[in-house]
Amino acid sequence: MLKIVTIGGGSSYTPELIEGFIRRYQELPVDEIWLVDCEEGKEKLDIVGNLAKRMVEKSGLPIAVNLTLDRREALKNATFVTTQMRVGLLDARIKDERIPLSYGLFGQETNGAGGMFKAFRTIPVILDICKDIEELSPDAWLINFTNPAGIITEAVNRYSNINKVIGLCNVPFDMHTAIAKILDRPKSDVRIFMGGLNHMSYVTKVVCDGKDVTEYVISKWGTHSMNNISGTEWSNAFVRELGVLPSPYHRYYYMAKESLEEAVDKFKNHGTRAENVKRLETELFELYTDIDLAEKPKQLEQRGGAYYSDAACNLISSIYNDKGDLQIVNTLNRGVMAEFEYDEVVEISAMITSNGPVPVAVGKMPKCVKGLLNQIKSFEVATCEAAITGEYNKALLAMMINPLVSSQKYAIKILDEMFEAHKKYLPRFTK
Template sequence: MSEGIKIVTIGGGSSYTPELVEGFIKRYDKLPVRELWLVDIKEGQHKLEIVGNLAKRMVDKAGVPMKIYTTLNRREALVNADFVTTQLRVGLLEARIKDERIPLSYGMFGQETNGAGGLFKGLRTIPVLLDICKDMDELCKDAWLINFTNPVGMVMEAINRYSSRKKVIGLCNVPIDTHKAIARILEKPVEEVFATFGGLNHMVYVTGVSVDGNNVMDKVIEKWGRQSVKNIKGIEWEPGFLKELGVIPCSYHRYYYMAKEYLEEAIENYKQHGTRAEKVKKIEEELFEIYKDENLAEKPKQLEQRGGAYYSDAACNLISSIYNDTRDIQVVNTVNRGALTVLEYDEIAEISCMITKDGPIPISVGKLPKAVNGLIQQIKSFEVAGSEAAVTGDYNKALLAMMINPLVGSQSYAIKVLDELLKAHEKYLPRFFAHDTIHRA
């Protein structure tokens, strides 16, 4: 890497890319990115051009010798890359809208990473990520793959089980948001608050909090209450429940512990105002209009409204830590290696890790409270079944994944939603239509 680092971002036309570019610019002294390749598909070419031009203006303004390339040729971009980041959406936002609207039309959760919608995002995404892994094995075998394409847990489980690629890490912004919220409660700078995490992607728990070596977990649990992320409504947690639980849940746990309230709200929004996906589509359209401004040469403030803020900053942090062997602590998705006893040794966990030049080393959490183990194991079985369905294109394996997800809860509706989503996404699910296992009602 003596001539500088080459980074490839697949899904480079994403609205998040300016944050990624900003992250590389501000870290340039310790992370000398000489080439940043932004890769997208033909359907995303227009957005790629807009984002690519903004990235070039940002680099020019900063005066750093970082060359920006845009291309629709993934294999061309991957040659001799040092790091590859993936932030793609198979089927674009139109697919997400279907993932949300179709389940909701049956009175079932429709959400991007949970339940039926999360399953179908995984079914579309996993074959593409496995193809990217194959290309990397051929064209940049020593590169690190940093994935923050959702559903991160299921995607990582599939890569771990069905790919030979070992240098891969999954990343999510939820632990970062949670850590910041804890720091606000304690009225301390986030760097002074040490928090340990263990669980799964979008099902991670805070297992310990300390300041200056003093355990302040009880204080945080007492005040946790209305903590959420931008795209998830805040309903207050009952302090007595959290005290008995013994760990701090993340914002996405509300889909499970407050399922009735959340489903009622989601169905009402679906009927009255449209889904979250439709709101995101509107925000994205507004962002790209802003990105077109030839006088704009920095990440606009409006990007924070998109949800998922700090994703890209987390990616830059992680890449910098690997490159510089900083051995700091970050929360990532990686092979468990016995750190969480509730999971198998070789299953994927979202867990606090020491980040080294050789990758993440999980920090042992040991036993989680018995009260959370069942839910974690249920969602892990969902991730495993969903990844197997994605690889095989087997209808019954997809139905199994649907049925074991706690947000589905109905065999007859599961079949109806599965059939309708398969039909809606047929273009992106060729493996399911390569044989005659599709259920016919």
């Protein structure tokens, strides 16, 4: 039996996941999909779960969709477990963004202080899930696209006994799409090689028709952005000298002043990104309640994480069918990137086999990006250690070494205020 369990099944992204399994049924014949959520998410689970059932019914496929608040019941004999959680829901994300921005520093759900606190809330929960998987479905693959995906995958690898875990992000998917558009070719004709860390990875090589077209793509790289990240166009002279393609998230580091000014202005005049997402999600769930709706609504693509779920279905199919195709995932380095330790998690191009990802050589990173990569990895590791120990000083260290904070005075103020704001979800921490 091919059984898929989705933790965080009440997510607004779930219809995209269901659509992905329906479209791939001939190569990925799923028998059961279990959508799991907690008591706080029960209403959303019921709404999105019933939409999922209507989608499957419309497809005519023999896939059973089950809804439950009992995680352990769902996990028995699972083949794949996907996680798409938001501990504290969007209200917690709003705090992650508002509090740093009120001090004139970045407030973002996966980077800086906000990303760190999202990791603090999520790591204990994901490790509890891992314990259940070890007991109830020890052969299952854990596919995590809960943000911050790199830190969460690092924590699972460091602090659980699960070794069949892969982290996934939609940024490489989005960059692949943009590069194919530059080349005016279908994505299937274009291979991209990426290396680095989650939200900190670079495209090192682009191949089309067997030819290296990296220099051409670099010469055209300019305005590429995402639904949740826009901003100043890249200086092409800078990108050419950098020698690798930066992602939209790199704007936070290479255009820090401009990006921060834009974020603070939006915060003061239009509210946070999280508040806008909450309004969009409310509209989506109003659509989902329509009993005549039996497909993924187009509006879902306006979410910043659009295509996460499609990337997850693609990954699961490649493992199940031992395809050996190239995908960008968060997995153990295994010595492929000299910039990181052998057993550290990196975001890298890998061949996807039935035994999991096999990282491929993506080339040596330019010296000009190594320092930033290592600084972010040290932040990820320090964040994991703080989340596990609950030690205030370790949390302060993690925040202080993040380049988006860079202020002792405000780091302490933000840390104290965010611990107070999120204390319901951080029982492990004491000052």
